[in-house]
Amino acid sequence: MPQTTTPPFRADAVGSYLRTDAVHEARARHAAGEIDDAALAAIEDRDIVALIGEQEKLGLEAVTDGEFRRAYWHFDFFAGLDGIELGEGSTGMDFKGQAIKPVAVEIVGKLGFPAEHPMLAHFHFLQAHTERLAKMTIPSPTVLHFRLAHDSLLTPLYLDRDSLFEDLAAAYRGAVAAFYAAGCRYLQFDDTAWAYLCSEDELAKARARGLDVDNIQAAYVKLINDSIRDKPADMVITTHVCRGNFRSSWIASGGYEPVAENLLANCHYDGYFLEYDSERAGGFEPLRFLPHGDKRVVLGLITSKSGELENTDAVIRRITEAAQFAPLEQLALSPQCGFASTEEGNVLTEQQQWAKMGEVIDIAHRVWN
Numbered sequence: 001m002p003q004t005t006t007p008p009f010r011a012d013a014v015g016s017y018l019r020t021d022a023v024h025e026a027r028a029r030h031a032a033g034e035i036d037d038a039a040l041a042a043i044e045d046r047d048i049v050a051l052i053g054e055q056e057k058l059g060l061e062a063v064t065d066g067e068f069r070r071a072y073w074h075f076d077f078f079a080g081l082d083g084i085e086l087g088e089g090s091t092g093m094d095f096k097g098q099a100i101k102p103v104a105v106e107i108v109g110k111l112g113f114p115a116e117h118p119m120l121a122h123f124h125f126l127q128a129h130t131e132r133l134a135k136m137t138i139p140s141p142t143v144l145h146f147r148l149a150h151d152s153l154l155t156p157l158y159l160d161r162d163s164l165f166e167d168l169a170a171a172y173r174g175a176v177a178a179f180y181a182a183g184c185r186y187l188q189f190d191d192t193a194w195a196y197l198c199s200e201d202e203l204a205k206a207r208a209r210g211l212d213v214d215n216i217q218a219a220y221v222k223l224i225n226d227s228i229r230d231k232p233a234d235m236v237i238t239t240h241v242c243r244g245n246f247r248s249s250w251i252a253s254g255g256y257e258p259v260a261e262n263l264l265a266n267c268h269y270d271g272y273f274l275e276y277d278s279e280r281a282g283g284f285e286p287l288r289f290l291p292h293g294d295k296r297v298v299l300g301l302i303t304s305k306s307g308e309l310e311n312t313d314a315v316i317r318r319i320t321e322a323a324q325f326a327p328l329e330q331l332a333l334s335p336q337c338g339f340a341s342t343e344e345g346n347v348l349t350e351q352q353q354w355a356k357m358g359e360v361i362d363i364a365h366r367v368w369n
Contacts, residue, residue, distance in 0.1 A: 013334055072341075139190050146192070162219070272295075300337065302334070
């Protein structure tokens with residue numbers, strides 16, 4: 001079976017990579033006021049170019065900037081939108097065995113995507129330094145709605161969280177158009193909300209926050225489809241569904257069955273990066289809802305949470321099992337998540353990280369020629 005010529009590719013990656021020691025040090029010095037923005041950017045630029053080289057050397061067909069310029073996979077993007085400010089949250093997210101600094105998204109004005117959003121410049125730099133396909137990752141609009149506290153609506157423009165949907169979708173249409181104009185043809189929406197909707201514990205917490213979880217899936221399908229409805233035909237938009245990824249820890253458990261039909265069949269994504277590295281993800285049966293055709297599921301069978309390499313034959317057996325529910329030609333392989341969803345990174349070394357990515361490529365060659 002031949003390699004695909006459009007993303008997601010048979011061997012792919014979610015997006016984030018471990019920050020280098022130099023980037024860690026520079027960001028700490030910048031936060032302390034010891035170096036300015038230009039000095040920080042120069043170090044990030046240098047190490048992003050080296051990171052691109054590592055990805056190209058491995059043979060990846062799509063490369064990212066590793067999210068090296070971000071502290072968080074989501075908050076940095078949200079902070080750049082019109083109408084949003086970041087504040088201090090009352091509590092951090094409930095990762096198992098790890099504490100994360102609490103941050104709150106606050107809605108202070110009309111939501112929109114500004115022409116000067118900083119991640120446009122991040123993409124320009126990435127694209128300028130690779131001949132491979134440059135992939136950009138941003139948080140899904142569902143993430144903002146799902147985690148938003150009711151008391152974070154600090155403007156009379158929005159009476160409740162659901163009143164955000166129209167402007168939030170419009171802001172994302174602006175983002176899609178802006179990234180496309182910048183040259184982006186591979187955009188990914190990273191999403192924790194769908195995974196939390198598979199977890200009884202997270203559903204209970206969402207109900208306690210006042211979310212209408214009984215009807216929220218239909219609302220999220222509409223939000224996503226409204227956000228990407230103007231996507232040009234030659235632009236691929238995928239999503240990554242994550243159960244939490246901070247310092248090798250996690251939040252949610254539960255298979256995809258409760259959301260599979262809405263997520264796979266009703267959302268108009270081109271592809272889905274789905275975590276399948278542990279029993280917390282359940283079985284492959286929900287893949288039966290993937291429509292036959294061009295959509296692809298990227299199986300996250302290689303964990304990014306530890307440095308131990310998987311048994312290659314066991315991974316291939318699991319791909320074969322998945323192919324009982326979705327056509328093999330519509331499947332691909334990646335790590336289950338990024339290696340550093342926040343700047344702290346997961347608990348493994350850079351050498352182990354690249355060994356993991358090499359494993360992805362080797363297995364993809366064996367399975368799909």
